Amino acid sequence: MVRVPVVRDILSANERVAQENRRLLESRRICAVNLMASPGAGKTSLILRTAGSLSGRLRCGVIEGDVASRVDADRVAAAGIPVVQINTGGACHLEAQMVGAALEELPLDQIDLLFIENIGNLICPVEFGLGEQARVLVSSIPEGDDKPHKYPAAFAAVDAVVLNKIDLAPYVSFDREAFHRLVRGMNAEAPLFPVSCATGEGLEAWAEWLVDLVARVREGA
Numbered sequence: 001m002v003r004v005p006v007v008r009d010i011l012s013a014n015e016r017v018a019q020e021n022r023r024l025l026e027s028r029r030i031c032a033v034n035l036m037a038s039p040g041a042g043k044t045s046l047i048l049r050t051a052g053s054l055s056g057r058l059r060c061g062v063i064e065g066d067v068a069s070r071v072d073a074d075r076v077a078a079a080g081i082p083v084v085q086i087n088t089g090g091a092c093h094l095e096a097q098m099v100g101a102a103l104e105e106l107p108l109d110q111i112d113l114l115f116i117e118n119i120g121n122l123i124c125p126v127e128f129g130l131g132e133q134a135r136v137l138v139s140s141i142p143e144g145d146d147k148p149h150k151y152p153a154a155f156a157a158v159d160a161v162v163l164n165k166i167d168l169a170p171y172v173s174f175d176r177e178a179f180h181r182l183v184r185g186m187n188a189e190a191p192l193f194p195v196s197c198a199t200g201e202g203l204e205a206w207a208e209w210l211v212d213l214v215a216r217v218r219e220g221a
Contacts, residue, residue: 014129015096018096018131020096021103026220029218030113031217032134033116033135033210034116034135040120041139042165042197046162047062047076053200054113057211059110059111059112060111060114061108061110063084063099063114065094065119067087067092070087092119092124093118093124093127093128096130135158136158137162138161139161139179140164141163141166145174148185155183161193162192162193162206163176163192163195165197166196166201191209193206
């Protein structure tokens with residue numbers, strides 16, 4: 001009998017902080033994208049390849065969320081991208097307060113596009129806004145074409161879907177048409193970007209979508 005009010009209080013408190021984060025980002029004319037995916041879908045690889053594609057057009061920054069370690073943050077830092085690591089110590093999602101603290105450590109005056117790499121999980125992150133202007137779900141060929149069936153709330157809640165690792169399609173049983181139909185049935189508006197971080201295929205269209213997103217955020221700032 002107590003659980004529902006407690007959960008509502010937690011989400012309400014998170015939303016208040018998320019709005020504060022959003023106001024800060026907009027005041028700095030920064031577009032933040034919350035990347036959600038299962039473990040191993042390739043979020044960090046996508047960030048690195050995207051930042052490379054956007055070099056000279058948009059300055060990227062990253063907030064890396066992980067349960068433990070800073071392996072991914074080290075990869076991002078090695079590429080010369082401003083990054084802050086958040087370790088949740090077991091929590092299955094990032095929260096707005098964590099992101100707010102990370103924003104204080106980033107050189108915001110040097111960032112146009114901020115990627116927030118959420119914890120590898122397609123359940124909990126959906127419930128917690130972080131102050132982002134867009135949510136993107138990264139799925140991958142090896143995970144199977146039935147992923148939208150298993151995590152419908154995640155696919156329904158995002159502004160775009162990236163299908164990663166398409167270079168593995170010849171070696172994996174994956175029905176792209178079925179996947180596309182499932183995504184469309186749950187989210188008719190979100191664009192779907194098939195990409196390969198290994199070969200670079202599809203990254204141009206994805207990068208252009210981000211450029212347009214940043215422009216729209218700046219127009220509304």
